[in-house]
Every structure is written in C-alpha cells, then in structure tokens.
Amino acid sequence: MSARVILFASLTLCAVLGVGGELLRPDPERRNFEFFPDMARSPAAESQSPSSVLPGGITHQGLPEGVVVRGGESFRYGPGPEEATRAGRELVNPLEHSAETLARGAELYRAFCVVCHGADGNGGGSVVQRGMLPPPSLLGARARQIADGELYHLLTRGQGTMASYALQLGPLQRWQVIHHVRALQGATR
Numbered sequence: 637m638s639a640r641v642i643l644f645a646s647l648t649l650c651a652v653l654g655v656g657g658e659l660l661r662p663d664p665e666r667r668n669f670e671f672f673p674d675m676a677r678s679p680a681a682e683s684q685s686p687s688s689v690l691p692g693g694i695t696h697q698g699l700p701e702g703v704v705v706r707g708g709e710s711f712r713y714g715p716g717p718e719e720a721t722r723a724g725r726e727l728v729n730p731l732e733h734s735a736e737t738l739a740r741g742a743e744l745y746r747a748f749c750v751v752c753h754g755a756d757g758n759g760g761g762s763v764v765q766r767g768m769l770p771p772p773s774l775l776g777a778r779a780r781q782i783a784d785g786e787l788y789h790l791l792t793r794g795q796g797t798m799a800s801y802a803l804q805l806g807p808l809q810r811w812q813v814i815h816h817v818r819a820l821q822g823a824t825r
C-alpha cells in the first residue's frame with residue numbers, strides 16, 4: 637500500500653470519527669441524530685384498512701394454520717354430523733349440577749337462545765312469532781337423545797341453519813347452557 641493511500645485512509649477515518657463523534661456526543665440541549673429514521677418511524681397501519689403489501693390486500697391477517705392461542709380453546713372436532721357424534725361419545729360436561737350453574741345457564745339461555753327456541757324450549761321464540769321457521773323443539777325426542785358432548789359440538793360448530801355460538805359463549809358458558817337445556821327437558825344431571 638502506498639503512503640498516499642494510507643494517508644488518505646487515515647484522513648477519511650479521522651473525518652468519519654470526528655463527524656460521528658460530534659453527532660453522537662450526548663447533548664441534552666440537542667435532538668439526537670437519527671441514523672435510520674425508517675426503522676424508528678415505520679408507517680402505522682390501521683388493522684381494518686386495506687394493505688398494499690400483505691397477502692390478500694388485508695392488514696388484519698388471521699392466525700397462521702395450526703397456531704393455538706395461549707389460554708384459548710382447542711376444540712379437536714371439525715364441523716358436520718360425524719364429528720358431532722364423535723364429540724357426543726367422547727366429551728362429558730365438566731360442570732357438576734348445581735344451583736349456581738343452573739342459574740347461570742338459565743341466564744345465558746335467556747340472552748342467547750330464547751328468541752328462537754322460546755322460554756320453555758318448544759321453539760316458539762319471538763322471532764318465530766314474526767315469521768321465522770320454528771327451530772326443532774328442545775323438548776322433542778331427538779333433542780332429548782343428543783348427548784351432552786354433541787350439544788357442545790352443536791354450540792361450538794353450529795348445526796344446519798343454526799349458527800355457532802362459540803364467539804358469544806365461552807367453553808364453560810356452553811356447558812352451563814347445556815345444564816339449562818337438560819333442566820328444561822326435565823332430565824337434570
């Protein structure tokens with residue numbers, strides 16, 4: 637390496653260190669220098685707004701396949717009658733029959749089910765009185781035969797024209813409602 641190159645390199649180094657040192661020196665009176673402002677200030681995206689970079693043009697991306705939310709529910713049964721039957725065979729109501737569970741179940745039933753199924757469960761709720769086709773009676777032979785686990789599957793996944801109630805009712809609440817349905821059927825357990 638020639639002497640000129642070494643000299644040039646040292647001068648450049650001094651200049652860089654000098655400028656850098658000046659910029660980095662703490663001075664409470666002066667704003668800090670931002671080396672990479674793009675990293676400090678990324679564009680803020682609103683979760684419900686469209687996106688020009690994310691898949692599907694949607695900002696609010698769903699969970700990747702197979703992710704289990706911490707503290708969330710893992711329900712190992714898919715939709716459909718076969719899975720419902722399997723749930724009926726395998727799941728048991730974890731809640732003991734108690735006055736408190738029943739009271740809570742009745743309250744949830746009043747809030748979420750009564751409009752269609754009616755207070756006594758025979759399918760004459762207020763929306764039926766306004767013209768909706770009546771749902772099957774919860775006091776009918778089929779509803780009495782459905783196992784608790786199958787009922788839980790129905791509330792979690794929905795059945796036919798009845799939607800899932802998994803968003804409105806947490807797992808324990810679904811089991812509480814099931815206690816109430818059994819009470820309506822006069823088959824408390």
Ligand code: HEC
Nearest residue numbers: 748749751752753771772778779787795796797798801813
């Ligand atoms: C918007 C009206 C509506 C609401 C609200 C509703 N259901 Fe249903 N439910 C239906 C309909 C319609 C069916 C028939 C579904 C099918 O098989 O096509 C049904 C079916 C059922 C069945 C199965 C009955 C059978 O004989 O197959 C049960 C049990 C049941 N509902 C319980 C509930 C409970 C518990 C709630 C409250 C968490 C609830 N439903 C809320 C409309 C409703």
